[in-house]
């Protein structure tokens with residue numbers, strides 16, 4: 001068969017239900033995919049197509065595929081930064097002009113390899129169709145292996161057409177076993193498990209910090225079982241928000257720089273920290289101050305390179321978090337525990353929650369974001385997917401929205417402003433039966449407004465909640481710090497709007513609901529979540545209120 005048919009059959013056979021692209025690329029393949037029942041979602045920018053594939057992959061737990069022609073490759077590569085940092089298996093397919101066009105000032109084309117080097121685990125040209133099966137299988141395997149991350153195939157032909165037209169005799173199969181994230185579940189060495197169990201049971205003030213790797217491993221039940229056995233409070237990374245029920249007596253919330261005060265205070269007060277599938281990077285550790293650098297650590301990670309990366313005093317367990325925890329839980333058993341630390345942690349959390357109650361219940365106008373978050377908690381169905389943007393959108397939702405730890409999924413941007421709206425569209429494609437809500441600031445929403453048209457055309461029913469405060473709210477604090485205290489100075493760097501996003505939505509044929517009064521939030525959310533079409537809920541808020549601020553060592 002020709003390369004187009006091979007590729008379409010191989011992708012469909014691997015369980016791919018949607019691909020995301022910008023014309024003009026792999027036209028024959030896309031038509032074949034359509035014939036095989038795979039939906040091709042035409043996006044308006046390559047970056048959005050990459051984000052859609054990212055959201056898709058995280059929910060489908062299989063690689064997400066995005067495509068662009070040669071001139072779109074740079075845009076597509078820029079969209080891979082977030083899945084690279086977020087550890088998502090996205091497979092990028094690009095066209096590249098034929099060898100006879102190289103090194104002679106070709107129109108529209110620069111070297112692709114350097115663009116993809118920083119944002120992929122594996123990137124290679126595909127020069128002939130006979131090489132396509134081997135290289136796609138490798139790109140697929142590499143995207144899923146160990147730490148999942150994007151991979152890239154650069155097809156011969158401006159639109160990949162040379163590869164589409166050539167012939168291959170290989171069967172159109174990527175992997176005889178359909179693999180999902182995590183592709184493998186190795187269990188740590190039994191001797192290491194016994195050693196870790198002994199270290200854990202002999203420590204008194206233990207805190208668990210569960211990370212995105214624990215979420216990817218779907219280790220929530222095992223984390224909770226160990227926490228209960230050890231009476232250990234559980235903090236999470238932002239990406240693992242909702243791994244355990246956020247209202248559980250042992251849940252202390254998100255730790256690090258995007259957090260409310262309790263978690264950092266409690267992690268900092270521990271004698272021993274158990275990191276589970278957690279990268280110990282600057283965000284979750286508040287620049288390696290929470291916990292302090294010489295803290296005693298036990299760490300479970302599928303990637304041996306992560307063990308002790310930032311905390312040298314570490315006992316390591318190399319293995320899949322869920323599979324390894326299942327054994328560790330057996331080894332730990334039900335030891336007698338001093339419940340003092342867990343009780344102290346619960347008091348810190350309860351005291352903080354009490355300070356938030358008036359804001360959560362606030363009836364003031366402009367609407368308080370704490371109130372908006374509380375209404376979202378009430379509105380989210382028990383199996384909803386919440387996709388959130390970076391910056392304040394991450395902090396507000398990660399500190400103020402409660403999740404049930406049993407069916408609800410929280411996806412967050414790994415740092416790129418604007419990621420959440422296209423990613424939420426991909427997430428909905430992967431789980432049409434679940435309700436998907438996107439939470440974004442107006443600054444984030446502006447990036448990919450054009451995808452409102454894609455959502456309407458493709459019938460992707462996402463409820464988009466815009467925290468519309470007419471500016472880059474998160475940056476107000478930083479701008480003031482630089483500009484000094486003169487009223488208004490520096491605000492021109494971060495203010496824009498006001499914009500009525502319901503009018504914007506309507507112009508794309510999408511329904512919008514404007515919310516200006518607190519009492520209007522609940523009916524608007526119910527309406528948007530109940531709809532079988534995309535709906536924009538434009539919530540008018542104020543730039544001024546500050547999101548919860550992380551506790552840092554040395555602070556009261």
Ligand SMILES: Cc1ncc(C[n+]2csc(CCOP(=O)(O)OP(=O)(O)O)c2C)c(N)n1
Pocket residue numbers: 389390391392393415416417440441442443444445467469471472473474475
């Ligand atoms: C691609 C990119 N550019 C810039 C930033 C820096 N940044 C982080 S949050 C933020 C402001 C977010 O504003 P908005 O989405 O309106 O949310 P708000 O803070 O107002 O709630 C900016 C500019 C970023 N994270 N990503």
